[in-house]
Amino acid sequence: xxAIKFIILGIGLFFAGGMQAQVSLNVNLGSPPQWxxxxxxxxxxxxxxxxxxxxxxxTSRFIYYSGNSWxxxxxxxxxxxxxxxYNGYKVVMTDYRGNAxxxxxxxxxxxxxxxxxxxPQKSIGNKPGNGNYxxxxxxxxxxxxxxxxxxxx
Numbered sequence: 255x256x257a258i259k260f261i262i263l264g265i266g267l268f269f270a271g272g273m274q275a276q277v278s279l280n281v282n283l284g285s286p287p288q289w290x291x292x293x294x295x296x297x298x299x300x301x302x303x304x305x306x307x308x309x310x311x312x313t314s315r316f317i318y319y320s321g322n323s324w325x326x327x328x329x330x331x332x333x334x335x336x337x338x339x340y341n342g343y344k345v346v347m348t349d350y351r352g353n354a355x356x357x358x359x360x361x362x363x364x365x366x367x368x369x370x371x372x373x374p375q376k377s378i379g380n381k382p383g384n385g386n387y388x389x390x391x392x393x394x395x396x397x398x399x400x401x402x403x404x405x406x407x
Contacts, residue, residue, distance in 0.1 A: 290378050324354075
């Protein structure tokens with residue numbers, strides 16, 4: 255009778271261990287930024303060759319080498335403060351392990367040189383300021399959103 259109890263207990267522990275592994279594999283990633291390339295909802299990192307930086311989707315932070323270590327920051331270094339993330343190329347990273355995409359930085363820097371352009375990319379969202387509205391000096395088409403002075407509808 256003791257042997258049957260141990261077998262049942264062992265089977266129960268086996269399945270419990272399997273369920274725990276299942277839960278730990280389902281990592282909930284953060285939302286990709288609007289400037290990120292569309293069609294890659296299951297990735298965690300982008301490499302930005304023009305600014306030699308990575309972007310962590312899960313933490314919404316840029317990762318770059320500063321001084322003598324890799325830092326995680328909400329924004330790019332000051333020398334890249336005017337960098338256009340919508341038009342810059344983003345390499346979707348798949349060759350990393352763990353939380354350090356920069357493990358292969360030397361290879362990434364050589365393979366994806368500044369100015370690198372792979373397959374055409376479309377951003378998830380539109381660049382701010384490029385909507386259907388009329389701004390100073392922009393005489394482009396726009397749709398009216400309702401009543402104008404002097405007109406009755």
